[in-house]
Amino acid sequence: MGSTGVPYLLLYPFMVTQPSNPFQRPPARRPRHLASPRFRLVTVWAFLVLVMLGLSARLIRLQLVMGDQLKVQAQEQRQSLPQVPRASRRPIIDRQANVLAVDRVVYTIYAHPMLFSRSREEMAATLGNVLNRSQDTLLQRFQEQETGIQVAVDVSEELAERLRNLRLDGLDLLPSQQRFYPQQALMSQLVGYINLEGEPQAGLEYALQDQLLYDLEDVPFPNSLQQQQPNRDDLRLQLTLDSRLQRVAQRNLDATVRRYSAKQGALIVMDSRDGAILSLAVTPTYDPNRYYEANVEQFKNWVVSDLYEPGSTFKPINVAIALEEGLIVPDEYIYDEGKLEYDQWTIQNVDYKAVGGRGSINITDVLRHSSNVGMVHIMERLKRSDYYSWLEKMGLGSSTGIELPAEALAQLKSRSQFVNNPVEAATTAFGQGFSLNPIQLAQLHSALANGGQLVSPHVVRGLVDPEGNLAWQPQRPDGKKLFSKETTQTVVKMMEAVVESGSGQPAQVANYRLGGKTGTAQKANEYGEYGDGRLVSFVGILPVENPRYVVLAVIDEPLGEDSYGSTVAAPLVKSVVESLVVMAGVPPSTAE
Amino acid sequence: MGFAVRVDADGARHNDGSSQSNLVSLHSPSHVAGAQSIPDAVHSPASKPSTPAEVKQLPTAPRLPLGLKLLVGLQQGSTIFTGGLVAAALVIYSWTVYLDKSVARAFRELEVLKVSTQQVTTVNETLKHSMAEQAESPTAGFKPFEPKRAIFLAPAPVRPSVEHAPMPEAPAPMSHPLGY
Numbered sequence: 013m014g015s016t017g018v019p020y021l022l023l024y025p026f027m028v029t030q031p032s033n034p035f036q037r038p039p040a041r042r043p044r045h046l047a048s049p050r051f052r053l054v055t056v057w058a059f060l061v062l063v064m065l066g067l068s069a070r071l072i073r074l075q076l077v078m079g080d081q082l083k084v085q086a087q088e089q090r091q092s093l094p095q096v097p098r099a100s101r102r103p104i105i106d107r108q109a110n111v112l113a114v115d116r117v118v119y120t121i122y123a124h125p126m127l128f129s130r131s132r133e134e135m136a137a138t139l140g141n142v143l144n145r146s147q148d149t150l151l152q153r154f155q156e157q158e159t160g161i162q163v164a165v166d167v168s169e170e171l172a173e174r175l176r177n178l179r180l181d182g183l184d185l186l187p188s189q190q191r192f193y194p195q196q197a198l199m200s201q202l203v204g205y206i207n208l209e210g211e212p213q214a215g216l217e218y219a220l221q222d223q224l225l226y227d228l229e230d231v232p233f234p235n236s237l238q239q240q241q242p243n244r245d246d247l248r249l250q251l252t253l254d255s256r257l258q259r260v261a262q263r264n265l266d267a268t269v270r271r272y273s274a275k276q277g278a279l280i281v282m283d284s285r286d287g288a289i290l291s292l293a294v295t296p297t298y299d300p301n302r303y304y305e306a307n308v309e310q311f312k313n314w315v316v317s318d319l320y321e322p323g324s325t326f327k328p329i330n331v332a333i334a335l336e337e338g339l340i341v342p343d344e345y346i347y348d349e350g351k352l353e354y355d356q357w358t359i360q361n362v363d364y365k366a367v368g369g370r371g372s373i374n375i376t377d378v379l380r381h382s383s384n385v386g387m388v389h390i391m392e393r394l395k396r397s398d399y400y401s402w403l404e405k406m407g408l409g410s411s412t413g414i415e416l417p418a419e420a421l422a423q424l425k426s427r428s429q430f431v432n433n434p435v436e437a438a439t440t441a442f443g444q445g446f447s448l449n450p451i452q453l454a455q456l457h458s459a460l461a462n463g464g465q466l467v468s469p470h471v472v473r474g475l476v477d478p479e480g481n482l483a484w485q486p487q488r489p490d491g492k493k494l495f496s497k498e499t500t501q502t503v504v505k506m507m508e509a510v511v512e513s514g515s516g517q518p519a520q521v522a523n524y525r526l527g528g529k530t531g532t533a534q535k536a537n538e539y540g541e542y543g544d545g546r547l548v549s550f551v552g553i554l555p556v557e558n559p560r561y562v563v564l565a566v567i568d569e570p571l572g573e574d575s576y577g578s579t580v581a582a583p584l585v586k587s588v589v590e591s592l593v594v595m596a597g598v599p600p601s602t603a604e
Numbered sequence: 605m606g607f608a609v610r611v612d613a614d615g616a617r618h619n620d621g622s623s624q625s626n627l628v629s630l631h632s633p634s635h636v637a638g639a640q641s642i643p644d645a646v647h648s649p650a651s652k653p654s655t656p657a658e659v660k661q662l663p664t665a666p667r668l669p670l671g672l673k674l675l676v677g678l679q680q681g682s683t684i685f686t687g688g689l690v691a692a693a694l695v696i697y698s699w700t701v702y703l704d705k706s707v708a709r710a711f712r713e714l715e716v717l718k719v720s721t722q723q724v725t726t727v728n729e730t731l732k733h734s735m736a737e738q739a740e741s742p743t744a745g746f747k748p749f750e751p752k753r754a755i756f757l758a759p760a761p762v763r764p765s766v767e768h769a770p771m772p773e774a775p776a777p778m779s780h781p782l783g784y
Contacts, residue, residue: 103725111729116722169723194729244718259736260748523751587748594749599756 100189101224102475103248104203104216106255107290109480112199113191113217113300119172120186124159127182135180139163142174166190191217193300198258201313202251202292202416202471205300213303214311216249216472219417223475223484224249247483250473252288257281260591261293265565268584269295272570278315278450279584280564281592284458284553287467287491289414289451290561290596291588316419319447320566323533324382324577325551326443328503329456330391331375333402335499339393342502345372348386354435359442361385362532376506379529380514384442391441396431399440400424406459406466406494412452413468413488422448444533450549454564457551460503461559464495500559508556516550519582521589523600525556528585530577535569545569550581554589555601563589 074082104113121143128135132154140147143164153161163183167175172185191206193199204215212218226242261279269277281291294315298306312318334340350369351360361367361384370383378386391399403409408422424446430436439445455469474485495503507527510516516528528550535545548570552563565581565588592598668676739746747753 110732111725114722114725114729116726117719169719192726194726194733196733198733259740263740521751590751591749593751594754597756599758600751 100226100242100244101191101206101217101221102226102245104224105248105250105476106199106253106258107251107473108255109248109250110195110255112195112203112251112255113193116190116192117169117187118165118190119167119169120165120188121163121167121172121175122184122186123154123161123163124182124184125154125161126158128154129181135182138178138180139175139183142171142178143167191300195255196301197297197299198255198262199253200297200300201294201315202253203300204417205303205311207303215313215417216251216415219415220249220472246478247475250476250480251471252283252290252473253292253471254290254595257291257588257592257595258293261291261588262295262297264584264587265293265295268565268567268580269570272567272572272575272580274567274571274580275569276314277567278565279588280315280450280454280562281588282454282458282469282562282564284461284467284560284562287455287458287469287488288473289469289471290592292471312418313416314568315450315566316414316416317449319420319423319449320547320568321444321447321533321536322453323443323531323547323549325453325457325529325531325549325564327379327382327387327441328460328507328529329406330387330441330443331379331506332460332495332499332503333399334390334394335502336495337394337398340375340390342376342506343374345374346378346386346389347372348378348383348389350385352385352388352438354438357435359384359388359435359438376509379506380510382515382530387441388438391437394437396434396437397427399437400427400430403440403446405492406456407452408446408448412449412455414451414470415472415486419451420449422446422452443531450564450566453549453551454562457553457562457564459491459494460500460507461553461562462500463497464493464500466491466494504553504556504559507553511552515576515578516552516582518578519550519552519586519589521554521586521593524554524589524593524598525601526552526554526589527556527559528552528582530582532576532578546575548575548577548580550577550585552585552589554593555598557601561589561592561596561598563592 100115101113103111103115105111123135123139125132125135130138132151136147136151136154139145140150145164150163153163167185172187175183175185189210193203193205200215202215204217204219205213206217207213212221212224217224226244228241229243261281265277265279268274277295279291279293280289282289292315294313296307296310298310303311331340335342340346348361348370350364350367351358353359361370362382370377370381370386373381373383373386375386375390377383378390394402403424409424411419411421424430425433425436430440436445451469455466458469459466468488468491470486470488472486473482475483477483504527507516507529508525510530511519511526511528515530516526519526519528531547531549531551533547533549534542535547537543537545547566547568549564549566551565553559554561554563563585565584567575567580567584570580593600738744
């Protein structure tokens with residue numbers, strides 16, 4: 013027993029389940045020689061132990077010494093497998109949860125005729141059938157090249173699945189992520205687009221790319237490298253826009269722009285209570301699914317990225333300033349001589365040639381007839397430095413805070429130029445000599461509608477879960493108070509008179525009390541002089557008894573002698589207001 | 605044990621080959637022949653093969669020292685323990701493999717569902733859009749929203765959410781007895 017004692021201990025860990033070891037038997041009495049069973053047993057045992065030791069050594073080497081290197085090698089091999097590349101993004105939805113942008117997987121199909129297991133004719137027939145392509149063209153292409161023929165692009169998941177189920181050899185289906193915009197051109201100026209490389213290029217896709225991208229998560233596949241992929245949670249980016257209203261607005265805007273052969277146009281519907289934009293129609297527009305066919309200029313949303321001189325639509329704001337400062341009382345009379353001389357500049361009413369001076373008129377009539385001279389007289393009472401402070405307080409020159417990218421800031425003259433030069437304040441009185449973007453004008457009119465609060469215009473509600481609860485919301489500053497409620501009520505009533513019996517009559521909607529103001533501004537040409545180009549606009553506030561909605565239409569360079577705010581923009585606002593009151597459930601105003 | 609062995613001094617000396625005389629029956633003499641258990645020490649070994657009633661002592665296992673006994677016990681215990689560990693390891697290993705696999709399967713299913721959700725969403729929205737486009741064409745016969753074709757209903761005044769059962773009017777507390 014002594015000779016087997018030590019090896020037995022060695023063997024022990026490996027043979028736990030065999031406690032009865034042959035070597036425990038009493039030693040045979042036969043003489044030792046080569047053929048003895050004991051010798052053979054020891055030999056076999058030693059051989060097995062050696063093999064085991066060898067295998068263990070190899071295992072240790074593979075695991076501990078070469079392990080990391082082999083892991084890297086394995087990863088490299090696996091990563092060459094086709095995967096769905098590119099980061100994917102959360103869907104964008106509108107107010108009613110209609111989808112405006114969503115990711116989808118599309119396939120590019122490559123054929124390698126050298127790997128076909130069937131005849132090329134047969135393959136061409138099958139593929140042509142599934143992909144709805146001509147068999148002859150396919151067959152011809154199969155004859156030309158042995159490998160790497162691109163057969164189809166943007167193939168849907170369903171078709172790819174059908175192809176996969178056919179189990180054809182020699183076909184490659186490469187998946188790729190694509191952003192799909194079901195509403196096509198309807199919201200493109202807001203939503204923007206993702207280019208073919210998967211990079212956001214415009215609109216909210218660009219401005220909110222961090223919120224839209226999914227977080228990455230580890231993939232729980234066994235025996236796989238810990239690759240990461242987007243965690244497709246069910247959060248979606250909700251906008252404040254209403255697709256139905258947007259559709260109505262876009263259709264009417266397109267029709268108006270076409271009718272007057274205008275350069276561009278915009279229509280904004282804003283809820284003045286919080287600054288939420290219900291509709292922002294812009295023309296021209298493009299289909300973000302086929303952005304590469306669009307004109308580069310169409311990618312910018314001119315409502316935020318272009319400035320214009322607001323013209324007469326700014327007059328109600330000026331009246332509100334004067335009322336707030338106590339410089340005028342609502343039923344005061346102002347003398348309108350029809351024409352004023354400021355140094356070498358002449359300021360006159362647009363209808364001076366036809367009507368001449370109007371004489372003494374009240375404030376409401378100044379707005380109703382859109383009297384430039386009357387406005388100049390009102391604003392002359394305000395110290396020019398105070399006037400400039402008011403313009404700054406209203407946010408001219410700073411961002412409105414809208415989420416859309418590339419916002420152009422309003423341009424004012426410098427304070428010294430404004431204070432020292434009387435004509436600057438005079439032109440500002442009727443909305444010329446400075447410029448702002450249409451969104452900002454809508455924001456200022458919202459302050460008139462909501463009782464004097466300067467709200468931040470916005471198109472994004474936030475990230476919402478399927479139940480509609482907010483998971484993330486953009487930070488917005490609390491609006492400062494510009495005017496008192498009495499002031500705004502007075503101004504809105506004056507604006508109602510404009511629609512009832514003034515230049516805004518074409519915007520009248522039966523049974524509804526609408527306040528409004530037309531604007532027809534001369535456009536400065538590239539030399540800084542006022543040319544023939546016009547920019548016509550109309551801003552409406554409704555309902556007057558409880559103002560809530562602000563509708564602003566701006567049409568750039570409508571052609572024709574008869575293109576004014578009252579003839580072009582006011583009917584457009586009317587058509588949208590008619591849909592708005594039905595959709596928003598604004599009841600008709602009770603007769604006074 | 606119905607027998608007892610009588611050992612006396614002359615028993616060893618006058619051994620004549622029959623041990624019969626040495627046996628004293630305690631109960632009945634008929635059973636004497638079957639007696640076999642006689643300790644070795646009292647008989648001379650020379651007499652054993654010749655006597656048919658000679659009883660052979662079975663070899664008893666040598667008593668192991670305490671230390672060795674402990675070690676054997678330890679070995680057996682650890683064998684069972686190791687067996688248990690191996691079984692547990694196998695169970696745990698197979699469980700982790702199963703868990704991994706089932707997690708992976710569930711993950712794949714989830715991915716497939718998400719992809720099909722995307723597909724359904726895409727198709728649904730495309731259909732909605734094309735319906736809206738068709739509805740816009742004047743030949744479709746749809747009318748745009750207009751207030752004169754709409755009916756506005758004023759919301760009914762808010763009613764108490766809980767309908768109170770008609771309670772019998774509580775009798776007014778009487779501060780003083782009423783006389784009739």
